[in-house]
Amino acid sequence: MSFGFVEEQSVILKAIGRAYAKGITMFAAASNDGANREDNISWPAKIQEVICVHSGSGGGTKSRFTPWSSDNHRVMVLGECVKSLGTYMSGTSCATPIAAGIAACILDYARRVGLSEDELLKLRRTEYMRKMFKIMKKEEREDYWWIIPWSFFNDKRSDPWIADQMRIAIR
Numbered sequence: 001m002s003f004g005f006v007e008e009q010s011v012i013l014k015a016i017g018r019a020y021a022k023g024i025t026m027f028a029a030a031s032n033d034g035a036n037r038e039d040n041i042s043w044p045a046k047i048q049e050v051i052c053v054h055s056g057s058g059g060g061t062k063s064r065f066t067p068w069s070s071d072n073h074r075v076m077v078l079g080e081c082v083k084s085l086g087t088y089m090s091g092t093s094c095a096t097p098i099a100a101g102i103a104a105c106i107l108d109y110a111r112r113v114g115l116s117e118d119e120l121l122k123l124r125r126t127e128y129m130r131k132m133f134k135i136m137k138k139e140e141r142e143d144y145w146w147i148i149p150w151s152f153f154n155d156k157r158s159d160p161w162i163a164d165q166m167r168i169a170i171r
Helices: 010-021 091-113 117-121 128-138 159-169
Strands: 027-028 051-056 075-078 082-084 087-090 139-141 143-147
Touching: 027 091, 027 159, 051 091, 051 128, 051 143, 082 091, 082 117, 091 117, 091 128, 091 159, 117 159, 128 143, 128 159
Parallel strands: 027 051, 051 075, 075 143
Antiparallel strands: 082 087, 139 143
């Protein structure tokens, strides 16, 4: 969800509730109003059923417009100078689909390394995907988890090691 609101939206909250009950991982932009929001993180990114996504530069520094991290609101991926349709865009709205794409790659890889159907269903859940992102973080920068998938999925990591990390996330 590359959008955010100041207040809860009941129609969207009901849809989030239905998706969450089905074990669907959801992501939302940390802020569409920059780092100076009075309430810090936008809704729905601030609720537990959703993974809040912050923006970072290509080097992993917090974007000047991303709000402060807190509790389970620490995931940060590339969100600056993202090329789209011949132009460059920046924002947590750009970072959000990148985080969702990383999650899709995690789930695909989990299938290929032999996680069971039950394990896959668990890994699809928001709380376990959040744990997976925490395991994958390259490092913690300014209280954000800088997620770069190529540091986790690379030639130095064996498939059994990666599968074990995924199983750790769903415990």
